[in-house]
Amino acid sequence: EDQVTQSPEALRLQEGESSSLNCSYTVSGLRGLFWYRQDPGKGPEFLFTLYSAGEEKEKERLKATLTKKESFLHITAPKPEDSATYLCAVSRGSNYKLTFGKGTLLTVNP
């Protein structure tokens, strides 16, 4: 069974204080690893897809990396508007289903 574990469950940062979120996964035949952002009362919003170990993707203050066992979402000099829940998900083989972790609730204080 596919498993996705995210840590920490919650993270509180000061504006400008860089940090990383972790996503550990167990999946047979990883097809892709996905990062989504979810704001309160909204559906998840797509951020990145990573397909192979060593791959990196960047968007503004966010950078996602992937190894064979985990992915990191690095947040550089965060701003209050980066506050949200960040969800990690995996898919495998030809399977279209996403298996999500529980998410990390990020709060960035001004």
Add this chain to the structure above:
Amino acid sequence: GAGVSQSPRYKVAKRGQDVALRCDPISGHVSLFWYQQALGQGPEFLTYFQNEAQLDKSGLPSDRFFAERPEGSVSTLKIQRTQQEDSAVYLCASSPPYADRGGEKLFFGSGTQLSVL
């Protein structure tokens, strides 16, 4: 609108009542998914449609849950004889055809928050 639209936004049901949740996907999106998100949890897969065909319903919790997409666009998730454990946010997502490896990029609606009393 350009995004996935879900209605109603909130639904309160008495235990035992039947409910129907609607999803309008992005025009032209072939794939449609329903996910269930309990408070403090990540979304969990319920069912998947490709056009009007329901290709996977393995995530539906019980036979009280039923989904349809008769014309390959709008979808309805129906829950019969609701129970308190059905209380959750029900998310609908759509994605364009698998043109490339990015096909798993899902566009989610804001969800329907179901509360069963």
